[in-house]
Amino acid sequence: MRFGRIAAFLAVGLAVAGSTPASAHPGSASPLAGAQPGSASSLAGAHPRSDDGSLRAAARGTGVRVGTAVDMAALAADDPYRAAVAREFDTVTPENVMKWEVVEPQPGVYDWTAADQLVAFARENHQLVRGHTLVWHSQNPSWLTEANYTPAQLRALLRKHILDEVGHFKGKVWAWDVANEVFNEDGTPRDTIWLRALGPNYIADAFRWAHQADPKALLFLNDYNNEGVNAKSDAYFALVKQLRAAGVPVHGYGMQGHLAIQYGLPDTVLTNVQRFDKLGLRTAFTEVDVRMLLPADAAKVQAQTEGFNLLLRACLLVRHCVSYTVWGFTDKYSWVPGVFDGQGSATPMDENLQPKPAYEGLRETFLLAG
Ligand code: XIL
Numbered sequence: 079m080r081f082g083r084i085a086a087f088l089a090v091g092l093a094v095a096g097s098t099p100a101s102a103h104p105g106s107a108s109p110l111a112g113a114q115p116g117s118a119s120s121l122a123g124a125h126p127r128s129d130d131g132s133l134r135a136a137a138r139g140t141g142v143r144v145g146t147a148v149d150m151a152a153l154a155a156d157d158p159y160r161a162a163v164a165r166e167f168d169t170v171t172p173e174n175v176m177k178w179e180v181v182e183p184q185p186g187v188y189d190w191t192a193a194d195q196l197v198a199f200a201r202e203n204h205q206l207v208r209g210h211t212l213v214w215h216s217q218n219p220s221w222l223t224e225a226n227y228t229p230a231q232l233r234a235l236l237r238k239h240i241l242d243e244v245g246h247f248k249g250k251v252w253a254w255d256v257a258n259e260v261f262n263e264d265g266t267p268r269d270t271i272w273l274r275a276l277g278p279n280y281i282a283d284a285f286r287w288a289h290q291a292d293p294k295a296l297l298f299l300n301d302y303n304n305e306g307v308n309a310k311s312d313a314y315f316a317l318v319k320q321l322r323a324a325g326v327p328v329h330g331y332g333m334q335g336h337l338a339i340q341y342g343l344p345d346t347v348l349t350n351v352q353r354f355d356k357l358g359l360r361t362a363f364t365e366v367d368v369r370m371l372l373p374a375d376a377a378k379v380q381a382q383t384e385g386f387n388l389l390l391r392a393c394l395l396v397r398h399c400v401s402y403t404v405w406g407f408t409d410k411y412s413w414v415p416g417v418f419d420g421q422g423s424a425t426p427m428d429e430n431l432q433p434k435p436a437y438e439g440l441r442e443t444f445l446l447a448g
Contacts, residue, residue, distance in 0.1 A: 092348040092391060129445075133166045133437070136444035137402075142393050144444070145169030145208060145403035147365065149411045150192045153199065158431055162407065164203040169252065169401055171208040171364070172196050173413070177217040181243060185221055190246055197250050206252035208364065208403065211300065212240050213284045214258040215270035222271070229275040236272065236280065237287050244291035253296035253401075255332055255364065256288050257281050263303060265313035281317070282326045289327035296400075300332035300364055305389065306344035307353075318359060331359050335366035335389050336405065338421065339381040347392040355396040363389045365405035368436065369414045369424035378423075379435055386426065386436040387443055394447045407437075 129135045137144040148170045152159045163170065174180060175192035182188055200207045213236060227235065244254065260281055262268050272280045281299075288297050299318070304311040314331060321328045331354045337343060354361050368385035370378045386404075393399035406412045406425050414424040426437035 092388065092395070130165070131441075133441055133444065134168055136441045136448065137168060139448040140394060140444055142390075142399060142444075142447075143168040143206065143401040144440075145171060145206075145401055146407045147171045147173040147210075147403065147405045148196055148199075149173050149406065150175050150196060152411045153196070156410075159408065159410070162427075162431055163199075164205075166407065167205060169206045169208055169403060170196060170200050171210050171403055173406065174217070176209055176243070176247075177211065177214070178222070178239060179217045179219045182219055182239065184219075188242070188246075193247070197247065201250075207247075207250060208362075208401070209244075209247060209251040209254040209295070210364075211255040211258040212243065212288060213256065213260075213272060213280065215268060215272070216259075218271070224271055224275060232271070232275040233280075233283075236276070236284065240284055240287040241291045244288045244295065248292040249294070251292070251295055253298055253330065253362070254288055254292075255300040256284050256297045256328075258300045259302065260299070261301060261304075261310050261313045261317075263308075263310055265309035282321055282324060285321065285326050285328050296329045296360060297327055298330035298332040298360075298362065298364075299328065300334060302334040302336050302365070305333045305335055305337075305350065305363075306346040307350045308346075311350050315353060318354070318357060322357070329360055330400070331361050332364040333361070333389075334405070335363045337366075337368045337385045337389075338418075339368060339370045339378055339385060343381070343385050343388055347388060348395060351392045351396050351399060355398050359398065361393070361396065361399045362401045362403070363393055363399075364401075364403050366403065367405045367412065367414060367424040369418060369421045371420055372422050374423045382423070383435045383439045387439045390440055390443050394443070 133144045144167055146163060146167045148163055153163065172193055175196065181190060181193065197207055260268055267273050267278055285297050288295065299314060301310065304314055318328060318331065351361050366386060366389055368382040370382060390402050393402050404426060408427040408429065408431050409423055409425050410429045412422065412425050415422040426440060427433055
């Protein structure tokens with residue numbers, strides 16, 4: 079359904095190299111080319127659905143699952159937060175609790191408590207889980223250093239970590255962010271403990287081990303600043319082709335989608351998503367938030383709404399984009415103010431869980447595509 083009648087509308091403002099968006103999906107009618115988001119409800123009325131007003135209901139039938147990162151402390155302590163996670167989303171991603179430093183605080187000592195709680199919550203609410211993340215340079219346990227281990231030992235530790243973690247969640251995690259942030263902005267491999275100790279093949283190894291532990295899970299690469307066409311996404315495109323030629327089980331390309339309106343919005347997202355889509359690879363927006371320099375004003379709120387929508391529209395316009403996940407849905411628990419000085423208001427709901435225009439925009443775009 080999603081790339082039929084409204085493709086031209088969804089493509090408004092999305093640059094597509096070498097072709098118009100409409101011709102990228104032949105046969106797409108364009109009666110809504112001039113439509114504004116406000117017309118969503120009349121369109122939805124023509125195609126009745128049970129709509130409780132949630133993002134989840136709006137996404138139904140589009141082929142794109144809508145998700146959020148979950149803060150486990152908030153899930154335990156904050157009832158309205160918990161209710162909103164259950165009501166609004168099809169998928170959940172643990173914001174921190176599947177990271178290596180959390181699941182293996184001491185060598186060989188696992189703590190799956192919080193991650194298991196999220197998996198149970200997802201099951202109760204008929205949600206899928208995106209696992210995050212298996213090999214990364216950040217949030218590793220303090221004992222995991224090159225001073226403590228030889229390269230051969232580090233390789234054995236990474237193998238065991240992946241087999242044990244993916245094995246623990248076998249059949250319970252829909253998609254894994256296997257390798258996170260492995261390239262620099264210029265497309266060179268990021269200098270990490272893994273690259274230094276194991277060389278560039280650690281990425282292929284990580285995917286093979288994850289697949290061995292859960293052959294049904296979808297296995298993703300994941301990074302930021304890789305949404306548009308640039309040196310970093312070019313490096314991923316080359317890597318994917320190389321991995322697949324070598325028979326490595328890589329299934330998806332994840333774009334985090336941490337945007338900041340003061341830097342402008344990426345303008346080649348659809349072109350980029352399309353090239354991965356044409357390889358038959360699944361794509362996903364995995365950590366979307368759109369931050370701004372505080373205080374917010376009407377123009378910034380408008381730019382933010384466009385930022386959230388731009389990524390969703392690109393996702394809806396290709397065949398194999400499987401999910402769109404926000405990195406927290408309320409400013410109450412967003413990571414942004416703690417990390418980016420003077421910035422915030424990056425999520426679709428405010429600190430009181432009241433929807434912002436970005437939320438309404440996402441809902442209307444989903445409804446148009448359904
Ligand atoms: C962030 C979390 O949101 C914070 O709570 C934590 O302190 C640091 O990590 N890219 C990723 C995520 O892949 O795991 C990061 O999450 C945000 C950037």
